Every structure is written in structure tokens, then in C-alpha cells.
Amino acid sequence: MRVNVLKSSGFCGGVTRALYLLDKTIKENKDRTIYLLGDIVHNDTVNEKYKKLGVKVISKDELDSLKDGEIVLSSAHGISDKMREKLSRFNHIDTTCPFVRKNQNRIKSDPQKEIIFIGKKKHAETIAMTEDNENIWIIESEDELNFFNSFNEGSVYNQTTFNSIKLNKIYEELGKRAQKYDIYNTMCETMKNLQDSLKTVDPRYNVCVIVGDKKSSNANSLVEMSPYIRTHFIENEMEVDKIGLCKLDSVLIVGSASTPKDLLERVKNKIKEKFPEN
Numbered sequence: 001m002r003v004n005v006l007k008s009s010g011f012c013g014g015v016t017r018a019l020y021l022l023d024k025t026i027k028e029n030k031d032r033t034i035y036l037l038g039d040i041v042h043n044d045t046v047n048e049k050y051k052k053l054g055v056k057v058i059s060k061d062e063l064d065s066l067k068d069g070e071i072v073l074s075s076a077h078g079i080s081d082k083m084r085e086k087l088s089r090f091n092h093i094d095t096t097c098p099f100v101r102k103n104q105n106r107i108k109s110d111p112q113k114e115i116i117f118i119g120k121k122k123h124a125e126t127i128a129m130t131e132d133n134e135n136i137w138i139i140e141s142e143d144e145l146n147f148f149n150s151f152n153e154g155s156v157y158n159q160t161t162f163n164s165i166k167l168n169k170i171y172e173e174l175g176k177r178a179q180k181y182d183i184y185n186t187m188c189e190t191m192k193n194l195q196d197s198l199k200t201v202d203p204r205y206n207v208c209v210i211v212g213d214k215k216s217s218n219a220n221s222l223v224e225m226s227p228y229i230r231t232h233f234i235e236n237e238m239e240v241d242k243i244g245l246c247k248l249d250s251v252l253i254v255g256s257a258s259t260p261k262d263l264l265e266r267v268k269n270k271i272k273e274k275f276p277e278n
């Protein structure tokens, strides 16, 4: 059986940087508790590893019970200025991806009165991008533009990991309704490359196995846009048994930007073990 991992799969630069900062903080503060504001990445395999090392994941409501000066890391998805201010009484380590930060600054300095942000409403990055500005409308699909009869002039931004096919549909619909608007496609290069390599079926494979966390926005975008009729979405190698494969299949494994490369290798090995080459 042919089984390969798509080359551009696995941790992006932003996730690698955030985990480097977390590892460094753990190493330099062996006698202290490290608090994480939400998951460092949307991947349970990674999060469990850090929980075992004693790192505590907390919600924003739990911040009030922490003492001044505690070590609190915020994730690569970014945080709003309001949250940054709230974290200022701690020893705050901000691991916001530089690409997300750049987009945040662009939105902050945008002189337009009306701004549309295309992104998943409850996602940490969307909250970081929109929480400081009351004039931002958040949408997830072109249907929601029905509520925007008045959007004639403004700017349009998007979540860095948004599904590019859905994004184009929204732009198309927006073109029919709004008169004057500026589109800033703020999808990150890593995600663009990953999604582009999944836009057409590679004739060498008939099955695509996407490995990522069900909570991960970028993994879900990959699943939504996969052109393979047989696309499976799994979180780890244990789930290989749940997917219907046979020895004549050829499998392309794709990992999201928050999936560790060693997990992708474990999935590959598990499939190879089940269907050894003759």
C-alpha cells in the first residue's frame, strides 16, 4: 500500500514558536506553576504532554483567582488589548504568532468605520481580532451577508486559517451587495500553501486522511475543502482502526498546522502495519 505524508503538513512557524516559548518558560521556572490561558494549540496530544509536566490550563474567568506575578502564557492565536491589559498584573508571556499580531495592528489602524471580519465566531483568534472594536461585524458564511444591507463602504479581513473556498464565496457575494470596500486577505502563507496543495486530487492517492484535533479551525478547514471523495478526519493513530481502508488503497496523510510531525509518522506506521507491503 502507498502511504505518504503531505510535505507541508505539521506545525507551522507560529505554533513552533509558541511551544519553544513554553518549553523555555518551563525550563527556567522549575519551581513555579506555569498557567496557560486556554490551550497553547488546538491539539490534545500536545496539550496532554504539557499537563503531565504540571502546566495548568485555565479559563479567563479563573484569572481573577490568581495572585499578581504568577506566570501566565497566552497562545499563538492572539489576545485582544483588553485581555493584554488584564494580564498586565501577571508575569505574562505572550506567544501570539507574529502574523496574527501584524493583522491585529492592521485592523487597529484601519480608518474605515465599518469592518467585516470573516472567521469562526468563538475561535480565540476571532475574539482577539474583534474584542477591542465595536464596529466589527463577524461573519462565517455568505448567508450572513443578508443582515448587511447597509455595508457599502468598509474593510474586510479574515481569520488566518479560514477555508479559502468559503472565503471566495463570501467575496463573490459581497461583490454583489457592497459598493466600495477593501479586501485584505489575511490568510497566513503556511495555511495558504497547505490548502493550495489540497485543492486538487493527486492521482497517486484515492484516500485522504486528515490528522488534527476536532477543535482545530485549520484542521476543520482542510476537511471541508478536501477534494477526495474518501476523506477521513482522525485525531491520532488509535483512530486508524475506525476508518475503512483496504490493501489496494493509496493514502495521502495530511496534518494541520497544529499537528505534530511525530503524530503523523505514527499514523503512517499504523496504516503500514495494518496493510504491509507484499
Ligand code: SF4
Pocket: 012, 013, 014, 015, 076, 077, 097, 098, 099, 100, 160, 161, 188, 189, 190, 191, 218, 257
Ligand atoms: S497557522 Fe499561520 S497564523 Fe496561525 S499560528 Fe500558524 S503561522 Fe501563525
